Amino acid sequence: MEKQKYYITTAIAYTSRKPHIGNVYDPVLADAIARFKRMAGFDVFYLTGSDEHGQKIEELAKEAGISPKEYVDGVAAQIKDVWDCMNVSYDRFIRTTDADHEAAVEKIFQKLLEKGDIYKGEYEGKYCVPCESFFTASQLGEGGVCPDCGRPVTDAKEEAYFLRLSKYADRLVQYYEENPEFFAPLSRKAEMVNNFIKPGLADLCVSRSTFSWGVKVKEDPRHVIYVWIDALSNYITGVGFDPDGSKPSFDHYWPADLHVIGKDIVRFHTIYWPILLMALDLPLPKRVLGHPWVLVGEDKMSKSKGNVLYADELAEIFGVDAVRYYLLSEIPFAQDGSITYESMIAKFNSDLANTLGNLVSRSVAMADKYFGGKLSRPVAFDDEIDQDLIACEKKTFETLNQSIDNLHVGDGVNAVMDFAKRCNKYIDETMPWALAKDEAQKARLEAVLYNLLESIRRIAVMLYPFMPATADAIHTALNLTTGHTLEEVTAPFGLVEAFAVTPCQPLFARIDADKLIKELTEKEKAKKKAEKEAKKAQKKEEAAPAGPCTFDDFCKIELVCAKVLECENVPKSEKLLRFRLDVGDEERQVLSGIAKFYKPEELLGKNLVLVKNLLPRKLMGYESHGMLLSSEAEGVLRVLILDPETPAGARIG
RNA sequence: CGCGGGGUAGAGCAGUUGGUAGCUCGUCGGGCUCAUAACCCGGAGGUCGUGUGGUUCAAGUCCCACCCCCGCAACCA
Numbered sequence: 019m020e021k022q023k024y025y026i027t028t029a030i031a032y033t034s035r036k037p038h039i040g041n042v043y044d045p046v047l048a049d050a051i052a053r054f055k056r057m058a059g060f061d062v063f064y065l066t067g068s069d070e071h072g073q074k075i076e077e078l079a080k081e082a083g084i085s086p087k088e089y090v091d092g093v094a095a096q097i098k099d100v101w102d103c104m105n106v107s108y109d110r111f112i113r114t115t116d117a118d119h120e121a122a123v124e125k126i127f128q129k130l131l132e133k134g135d136i137y138k139g140e141y142e143g144k145y146c147v148p149c150e151s152f153f154t155a156s157q158l159g160e161g162g163v164c165p166d167c168g169r170p171v172t173d174a175k176e177e178a179y180f181l182r183l184s185k186y187a188d189r190l191v192q193y194y195e196e197n198p199e200f201f202a203p204l205s206r207k208a209e210m211v212n213n214f215i216k217p218g219l220a221d222l223c224v225s226r227s228t229f230s231w232g233v234k235v236k237e238d239p240r241h242v243i244y245v246w247i248d249a250l251s252n253y254i255t256g257v258g259f260d261p262d263g264s265k266p267s268f269d270h271y272w273p274a275d276l277h278v279i280g281k282d283i284v285r286f287h288t289i290y291w292p293i294l295l296m297a298l299d300l301p302l303p304k305r306v307l308g309h310p311w312v313l314v315g316e317d318k319m320s321k322s323k324g325n326v327l328y329a330d331e332l333a334e335i336f337g338v339d340a341v342r343y344y345l346l347s348e349i350p351f352a353q354d355g356s357i358t359y360e361s362m363i364a365k366f367n368s369d370l371a372n373t374l375g376n377l378v379s380r381s382v383a384m385a386d387k388y389f390g391g392k393l394s395r396p397v398a399f400d401d402e403i404d405q406d407l408i409a410c411e412k413k414t415f416e417t418l419n420q421s422i423d424n425l426h427v428g429d430g431v432n433a434v435m436d437f438a439k440r441c442n443k444y445i446d447e448t449m450p451w452a453l454a455k456d457e458a459q460k461a462r463l464e465a466v467l468y469n470l471l472e473s474i475r476r477i478a479v480m481l482y483p484f485m486p487a488t489a490d491a492i493h494t495a496l497n498l499t500t501g502h503t504l505e506e507v508t509a510p511f512g513l514v515e516a517f518a519v520t521p522c523q524p525l526f527a528r529i530d531a532d533k534l535i536k537e538l539t540e541k542e543k544a545k546k547k548a549e550k551e552a553k554k555a556q557k558k559e560e561a562a563p564a565g566p567c568t569f570d571d572f573c574k575i576e577l578v579c580a581k582v583l584e585c586e587n588v589p590k591s592e593k594l595l596r597f598r599l600d601v602g603d604e605e606r607q608v609l610s611g612i613a614k615f616y617k618p619e620e621l622l623g624k625n626l627v628l629v630k631n632l633l634p635r636k637l638m639g640y641e642s643h644g645m646l647l648s649s650e651a652e653g654v655l656r657v658l659i660l661d662p663e664t665p666a667g668a669r670i671g
Numbered sequence: 672c673g674c675g676g677g678g679u680a681g682a683g684c685a686g687u688u689g690g691u692a693g694c695u696c697g698u699c700g701g702g703c704u705c706a707u708a709a710c711c712c713g714g715a716g717g718u719c720g721u722g723u724g725g726u727u728c729a730a731g732u733c734c735c736a737c738c739c740c741c742g743c744a745a746c747c748a
């Protein structure tokens with residue numbers, strides 16, 4: 019019998035920088051589903067990869083002083099490493115710079131152009147000349163200026179290619195209606211229909227000519243094919259699509275059974291992508307799962323906030339499976355989830371160490387202690403307590419199966435963990451240590467321990483899609499080499515004839531939360547400090563070799579005498595003093611980092627040297643308009659104090 | 672009146688077609704000793720954002736009004 023196919027994809031990761039824990043959610047979620055489907059006997063193809071074209075990449079490469087290709091090679095390798103580190107079992111890691119992909123995208127564009135679904139038109143918008151970029155009205159900054167440089171924009175037109183969306187709008191809506199499963203969660207449908215389809219679909223501009231890093235339009239190489247056409251096409255090129263004749267694998271796997279993506283790009287996958295496919299006369303994907311985001315605490319991760327968590331760093335502390343487990347069990351289906359070191363530790367200790375790890379540990383230890391690790395299958399499972407346990411296990415699998423079906427992956431993992439709890443309870447109900455004291459109960463004791471190990475084995479099988487390494491570790495502890503097919507849990511309870519186990523290391527050692535948090539914050543502090551110092555050193559280095567300074571250059575610096583009117587410490591700051599200065603024609607607020615060396619009152623009324631025309635800067639929430647000069651020797655700062663007779667505002671030169 | 676999501680115990684969430692308010696963590700008390708100071712049982716804790724609102728025999732659940740939070744608005748998973 020031929021296996022049923024299951025084609026699953028993730029969003030391809032943008033190669034702008036190293037992926038963080040949120041980026042990893044997507045492939046991990048898809049991985050759990052892919053692994054489950056494989057266990058269920060499906061012929062699974064799991065596609066993931068990286069999106070490598072676009073203006074941003076071009077810019078980043080330029081900044082780094084390397085070619086775009088060199089740049090994306092570096093980041094794509096990083097992405098792949100992180101995916102591999104997280105044990106993501108993809109069948110292909112596609113890069114949009116792969117030759118087969120680029121060739122196919124070029125042809126796809128060409129084909130649609132010939133068909134008339136893509137046409138050449140004019141793009142009208144606001145244009146910033148210095149930045150050479152177009153913006154839509156909504157992108158503009160306050161007052162209608164360029165969001166990048168703040169300068170005014172002009173109306174401009176540019177030749178561009180467009181995809182006819184309106185032509186397919188009705189068919190798209192019809193598809194939505196006929197396939198209620200297409201959207202997961204369903205709420206995303208209303209979002210799309212209300213926001214984009216109801217107002218009317220404007221044709222989509224699918225080319226750019228302001229940068230060149232991308233797939234060029236064949237007959238018009240000034241134009242680069244819009245990144246989304248390029249990126250979305252990976253789902254078909256990844257399995258061998260070619261407008262001139264696809265590989266058999268394409269006909270076999272397409273249409274995709276599931277696209278796993280983040281909620282922010284649902285629009286691209288449920289509107290543009292289906293339309294693109296319709297234009298190509300290809301069947302549409304069956305489902306699109308738009309998952310929520312992983313926040314750090316309450317905030318979105320961002321570099322500027324400094325709250326970015328990386329999967330590989332977390333894995334180093336907690337282990338890969340713990341990170342996978344957290345993502346899969348703790349992130350809700352339709353709402354943004356949250357991760358912090360604290361919540362990660364809590365989950366690790368309560369679920370992995372206490373419930374699961376300890377269950378395995380105590381069960382194996384008893385099997386070893388009372389029977390030298392050797393247990394045979396009991397003749398019957400008719401004890402009431404046993405039957406309840408077995409029924410519970412059966413229910414667990416049903417829940418798991420259903421959860422994967424309706425994509426509530428978290429419910430599935432949690433069901434398995436609930437069963438582990440049930441097993442802990444079983445130990446209390448049966449009290450093996452009490453049975454062990456009575457020789458007459460030996461058979462019962464053996465049955466109880468067998469039931470436990472058989473339950474644990476089933477837990478391991480069910481856990482495999484979520485925590486593959488842990489599942490394997492449990493099998494190893496049970497001296498088994500199986501564990502990768504669902505038949506091993508759909509078979510009646512009591513599949514294994516006899517166990518022969520040996521005591522094992524704890525699967526998850528409990529974490530001392532306070533200690534770890536302390537270590538982490540100290541590490542973080544040290545890291546920040548090092549970064550700061552490196553930056554400072556670099557700045558100094560840049561500033562130092564200025565060479566001889568012309569008189570004209572010197573004259574650019576406006577030094578004046580400033581009389582201190584007020585001086586006080588800046589709250590919460592070790593170094594800063596806040597001054598109000600009389601500089602002759604005006605009064606100014608200036609901050610200076612000399613609090614360690616002077617008491618505010620010492621400087622009151624003194625005449626100091628101020629760099630008057632320095633650009634203002636914000637320090638600890640205060641604007642500083644200028645800089646006070648001081649000498650530095652052996653780390654001690656001494657401000658330059660002028661003759662008391664010097665009038666405020668007097669030019670120094 | 673842009674669109675969408677959310678507001679349920681200290682925290683994080685579930686609550687399917689309306690029928691006695693649940694789960695996990697934490698907390699308090701008890702039990703047990705096989706195990707990773709773990710495990711098991713029990714208690715306390717909620718006027719389910721607000722409304723003397725509406726429908727109903729019955730509303731967290733449907734309808735209405737209002738308040739607050741968050742996301743999106745054509746290259747952020």
